[in-house]
Amino acid sequence: MLTYxxxxxxxxxxxxxxxxxxxxxxxxxxxxxxxxxxIPPDAYxxxxxxxxxxxxxxxxxxxxxxxxxxxxxxGVVQGDFGYSLAGGVPIADIFLDRLPxxxxxxxxxxxxxxxxxxxxxxxxxxxRGSATDQGLTVVGMLGVSIPEFFFGLVAILVFAINLxxxxxGGRTLPGYDSFWDRLPNLVMPAxxxxxxxxxxxxxxxxxxxLDALSRDFIRTARSKGMPEWRVNILHGFRxxxxxxxxxxxxxxxxxxxxxxxxxxxFQWPGIGKEFVSAVRSQDYPLVMMVxxxxxxxxxxxSLIVDLLTAIIDPRVRxxx
Amino acid sequence: xxxxxxxxxxxxxxxxxxxxxxxxxxxxxxxxIRQGKTLCIVGESGCGKSVTAASIMQLLPTLSRIEEGExxxxxxxxxxxxxxxxxxxxxxxxxxxKEIAMIFQDPMTALNPVYSIGFQIKxxxxxxxxxGRRERHDKAIDLLASMGIPLPERRVNEYPxxxxxxxxQRAMIAIAMSCNPRILIADEPTTALDVTxxxxxxxxxxxxxxxxxxxxxxxxxxxxxxxELADDVAVMYMGNIVxxxxxxxxxxxxxxxxxxxxxxxxxxxxxGKDQEIKAIPGQTPDPYDRPKGCQFADRCRHRIDKCDQxxxxxxxxxxxxxxxxxxxxxxxxxx
Numbered sequence: 174m175l176t177y178x179x180x181x182x183x184x185x186x187x188x189x190x191x192x193x194x195x196x197x198x199x200x201x202x203x204x205x206x207x208x209x210x211x212i213p214p215d216a217y218x219x220x221x222x223x224x225x226x227x228x229x230x231x232x233x234x235x236x237x238x239x240x241x242x243x244x245x246x247x248g249v250v251q252g253d254f255g256y257s258l259a260g261g262v263p264i265a266d267i268f269l270d271r272l273p274x275x276x277x278x279x280x281x282x283x284x285x286x287x288x289x290x291x292x293x294x295x296x297x298x299x300x301r302g303s304a305t306d307q308g309l310t311v312v313g314m315l316g317v318s319i320p321e322f323f324f325g326l327v328a329i330l331v332f333a334i335n336l337x338x339x340x341x342g343g344r345t346l347p348g349y350d351s352f353w354d355r356l357p358n359l360v361m362p363a364x365x366x367x368x369x370x371x372x373x374x375x376x377x378x379x380x381x382x383l384d385a386l387s388r389d390f391i392r393t394a395r396s397k398g399m400p401e402w403r404v405n406i407l408h409g410f411r412x413x414x415x416x417x418x419x420x421x422x423x424x425x426x427x428x429x430x431x432x433x434x435x436x437x438x439f440q441w442p443g444i445g446k447e448f449v450s451a452v453r454s455q456d457y458p459l460v461m462m463v464x465x466x467x468x469x470x471x472x473x474x475s476l477i478v479d480l481l482t483a484i485i486d487p488r489v490r491x492x493x
Numbered sequence: 494x495x496x497x498x499x500x501x502x503x504x505x506x507x508x509x510x511x512x513x514x515x516x517x518x519x520x521x522x523x524x525x526i527r528q529g530k531t532l533c534i535v536g537e538s539g540c541g542k543s544v545t546a547a548s549i550m551q552l553l554p555t556l557s558r559i560e561e562g563e564x565x566x567x568x569x570x571x572x573x574x575x576x577x578x579x580x581x582x583x584x585x586x587x588x589x590x591k592e593i594a595m596i597f598q599d600p601m602t603a604l605n606p607v608y609s610i611g612f613q614i615k616x617x618x619x620x621x622x623x624x625g626r627r628e629r630h631d632k633a634i635d636l637l638a639s640m641g642i643p644l645p646e647r648r649v650n651e652y653p654x655x656x657x658x659x660x661x662q663r664a665m666i667a668i669a670m671s672c673n674p675r676i677l678i679a680d681e682p683t684t685a686l687d688v689t690x691x692x693x694x695x696x697x698x699x700x701x702x703x704x705x706x707x708x709x710x711x712x713x714x715x716x717x718x719x720x721e722l723a724d725d726v727a728v729m730y731m732g733n734i735v736x737x738x739x740x741x742x743x744x745x746x747x748x749x750x751x752x753x754x755x756x757x758x759x760x761x762x763x764x765g766k767d768q769e770i771k772a773i774p775g776q777t778p779d780p781y782d783r784p785k786g787c788q789f790a791d792r793c794r795h796r797i798d799k800c801d802q803x804x805x806x807x808x809x810x811x812x813x814x815x816x817x818x819x820x821x822x823x824x825x826x827x828x
Contacts, residue, residue, distance in 0.1 A: 397589070
């Protein structure tokens, strides 16, 4: 198991290198460069081209593409993420500052959607064809098809403005730092962020559960004279769980992507919000690092999925 | 009484409902399973063999029910009317598994892949016996050993996918036999297995019958198996038992054209390659659009006008019965 994890982590390295190269290449291909972003457009037009060229040389932009990539990536590997163009803050500091907020939000949403989605999906499967099942199906379709920011705005309107139960947005107030103080701020964004995924997990858990219940071993379990709950939960749900775990794992990056919008709506000071402003202000060193971080999240999520499936399903044995 | 009767089925009718149509899957079936004997139920696919088993176990699918008839289990505490019990009720569950156990056609899919074999045996013991944790584990090992599984101490913790097909069916039998049931229902237990393994499994079942006095109801479509294992045989066709009796009588002196056709369709070793194998002409009728009278009439070479009416169950002798208008002619034709 440990050797398997080590080996998987090693195979991540070439993948990360290739992807980081693609990210760098993508930004290289966008029009303009650092200099054109640093100098206001009206001043840029009236500047002496030789002066601009000089500036480029001094920033190292005159070097060939591959060399510049090498300088960037070797810096990243050594922990030097570079500086944000807006304000010159080290990107590492921005990450340290913003990452916990994003992780907090994502994991809260992941937890809610996993638990709620599996339970509702199982109920739906067990009461197949009933009013409960049909009601949940409709709710699930709505959850999947209505965009999250809409839910977010409606939730703010209802729960924060009309009912005044929860704060409108933000993560914390000065002087109130404990998790419990922050909890009311977390509730709405986490719930809204989890809606789409809850609906997805629910639909998936339902079909996975129906599939499991139609298998022969369910009949065997019944023929043993065990009560129905044990047949359904221990034999049905346990087997239905594996594909659901895989789905949840692969949704993890979507969750981080989704939080970009939700962080905007709720003024949540996370990476996603930072990403939007970085793109807007063409702060490309920061954009690259956020993109790289998302890639890492995807890769690590898939590793976690593999490990979880191996734990849950005895037929999957790792590394042999 | 020479042989205790373990289970009586009388006039059983089980119907399936589908889009407001009714499939009379079992249409008046009666038989007995005798203690310590093997009853074979033979017939083509779709003739109601498995539905009979599911009716006895009360494991019918949702859109089907027992319409009429009696299923009586003669347990140690007196007779129990199984058909009157609630499907999922406590009393039915205490019979299912403990008194009447079942093994299924495909051992590849009948075991839960995410639990160890041991877990799946111990689960049964947990519900039907008062054994403690440790004792259950030991009993599971004993059971596997008695089923002829090598290294049971290690095998008990292994998962089904590490077992071969034959071993899985042995494990299934170990589960079924774990609480010493009075009746074992085997629904085509070897159809999915190699012929060599098939013989081993049947041998095992025969040993269990002799040693534990278990009554066996074996569902099969293989006349060869019937000849080998059965004490009694019931031939089913489209929801009826068309002929039933002790195996010797039925095999040696079959009086229903369908039984005869089944026997004729088996190649016999030693008769050479040119022997005539008579396939049964035609196909089984659509269960939703059955013939009015004898269900076999359309495929029968001996059809007469009277066959448009359902023939009654008639006793040929004390223990041999048939559903055919012309059985007397066949009984005396010296075959």
